[in-house]
Amino acid sequence: MPPRQSSRLKKAIADTAANVSAPTNRTSKAKATKSKAKAPEEDIKDEEPAVVEEPKSSKKRKADKIEDEEEEEEEDQAEDEDEPVAEKPKAGKKRKTAAKAKTEDLMALAKRTIINTLKKSMYIGAHVSSAGGVHNSINNAVHIGANAFALFLKSQRKWANPPIAPEALDAFQSLSKQHNFEVHKHCLPHGSYLVNLAQAEKEKADQAYTSFLDDLKRCESLGIKLYNFHPGNTNGDSRPAAIGRIATQLNKAHKATSTVITVLENMAGQGNVIGSKFEDLRDIIELVEDKSRVGVCIDTCHAFAAGYDLRAPEAFEDTMSKFNSIVGAEYLKAFHINDSKAPFDSHRDLHANIGTGFLGLRAFHNVMNHDAFQGMPMILETPIDRKGPDGKSVEDKQIWADEIKLLESLIDMDPESDEFKALDNRLQAEGAGERSKIQDQVDRKSVKDAKKAAPKKRGRKKAAAEDEDEDSE
Ligand SMILES: [Zn+2]
Numbered sequence: 001m002p003p004r005q006s007s008r009l010k011k012a013i014a015d016t017a018a019n020v021s022a023p024t025n026r027t028s029k030a031k032a033t034k035s036k037a038k039a040p041e042e043d044i045k046d047e048e049p050a051v052v053e054e055p056k057s058s059k060k061r062k063a064d065k066i067e068d069e070e071e072e073e074e075e076d077q078a079e080d081e082d083e084p085v086a087e088k089p090k091a092g093k094k095r096k097t098a099a100k101a102k103t104e105d106l107m108a109l110a111k112r113t114i115i116n117t118l119k120k121s122m123y124i125g126a127h128v129s130s131a132g133g134v135h136n137s138i139n140n141a142v143h144i145g146a147n148a149f150a151l152f153l154k155s156q157r158k159w160a161n162p163p164i165a166p167e168a169l170d171a172f173q174s175l176s177k178q179h180n181f182e183v184h185k186h187c188l189p190h191g192s193y194l195v196n197l198a199q200a201e202k203e204k205a206d207q208a209y210t211s212f213l214d215d216l217k218r219c220e221s222l223g224i225k226l227y228n229f230h231p232g233n234t235n236g237d238s239r240p241a242a243i244g245r246i247a248t249q250l251n252k253a254h255k256a257t258s259t260v261i262t263v264l265e266n267m268a269g270q271g272n273v274i275g276s277k278f279e280d281l282r283d284i285i286e287l288v289e290d291k292s293r294v295g296v297c298i299d300t301c302h303a304f305a306a307g308y309d310l311r312a313p314e315a316f317e318d319t320m321s322k323f324n325s326i327v328g329a330e331y332l333k334a335f336h337i338n339d340s341k342a343p344f345d346s347h348r349d350l351h352a353n354i355g356t357g358f359l360g361l362r363a364f365h366n367v368m369n370h371d372a373f374q375g376m377p378m379i380l381e382t383p384i385d386r387k388g389p390d391g392k393s394v395e396d397k398q399i400w401a402d403e404i405k406l407l408e409s410l411i412d413m414d415p416e417s418d419e420f421k422a423l424d425n426r427l428q429a430e431g432a433g434e435r436s437k438i439q440d441q442v443d444r445k446s447v448k449d450a451k452k453a454a455p456k457k458r459g460r461k462k463a464a465a466e467d468e469d470e471d472s473e
């Protein structure tokens with residue numbers, strides 16, 4: 001299989017070395033989010049979901065993305081996928097254990113960076129597929145050169161799921177050992193969207209709790225210590241009541257398990273969603289009895305959309321000091337690293353590729369150079385779907401492989417350097433079309449909202465005018 005060549009970031013390569021588990025005969029190099037043509041990768045054809053195939057240019061990718069985007073509110077890209085986790089590795093996939101993993105190494109899209117070659121210990125990865133069994137997430141992480149990863153522990157679309165098969169458990173453990181993943185530190189599963197711990201109705205609340213607890217137990221059986229989930233939705237009830245129910249469920253779940261830390265994700269702030277304000281997170285934690293079992297994951301896109309700026313270094317420091325004083329630095333456990341297609345404080349949850357959105361590269365430079373974040377899992381949930389030649393959507397995992405190297409290259413990079421500015425400009429240009437499209441939507445919506453409010457105002461004005469008239473008579 002011919003090695004895939006892509007152009008590169010000099011800095012990324014300088015700071016990058018082959019991981020022990022990565023092949024030594026490959027020269028996979030990354031260049032920001034831009035990828036060049038690659039050879040077909042026939043060896044991974046049996047991997048689910050269908051993997052990268054076609055050469056592409058970043059221009060093409062951008063065009064595809066624009067076509068793909070509709071006006072509706074979109075879910076987190078990476079989180080949208082359904083990842084049915086089979087009860088055991090399928091017959092055809094049994095091969096994909098140790099021996100098979102070696103083959104996968106050989107076609108890794110990027111080598112994993114050895115952490116101690118970085119100036120700061122940033123563990124960067126992505127939310128990868130666990131289709132076919134949880135153990136596949138490790139191969140998928142290695143494939144993109146990730147030092148951290150997220151996964152779904154079961155299908156996101158249904159309540160009933162078979163338990164993890166012993167074979168998958170064993171494979172997860174042996175592969176994590178083989179690839180030197182400290183899963184208790186750098187693996188951050190994502191909870192199911194079906195689960196709303198703020199649910200008030202008894203039957204639905206019990207169903208949510210059962211599924212939540214099942215996920216926590218899966219974590220413990222896999223040796224995973226951090227579990228990320230969306231706090232919940234008030235469904236129109238009062239916020240304090242909903243927050244109280246979330247905490248009650250967490251307390252119950254903590255007692256039924258022993259080690260896993262339940263990590264609350266901050267949200268973008270749509271509708272009745274809980275967790276877009278740091279105060280929400282604080283109030284939940286306040287009610288949790290065992291504080292050692294609760295933490296927070298900051299999603300950079302969600303924070304920005306919710307009105308927490310991260311762009312200028314001063315704004316970033318301000319946001320982090322707010323977090324530290326409201327929630328507490330000790331609760332910060334992880335990051336979701338996403339740019340935002342939607343503007344600041346727009347309360348829209350639209351993930352963009354790193355550097356192409358309204359956050360921009362400077363925000364990620366701030367994050368990557370913040371000492372206190374070292375050692376935490378940093379998970380990309382950026383879009384990797386693009387249209388294939390047949391018009392069907394396919395995933396291009398090279399995008400994640402390149403974004404990981406891009407983020408690593410920001411460590412210790414001078415943001416005033418020509419190198420940084422060129423990178424920043426190029427990525428901003430790539431995302432310009434998408435940003436203005438979403439900006440238009442946001443603008444149109446505020447005009448609409450203003451119009452909706454207008455008749456009342458006119459009514460009041462008219463009434464006031466009539467009052468005046470009356471007064472004058
Ligand atoms: Zn999420």
Ligand SMILES: [Zn+2]
Binds near residue numbers: 076265336381
């Ligand atoms: Zn997220």
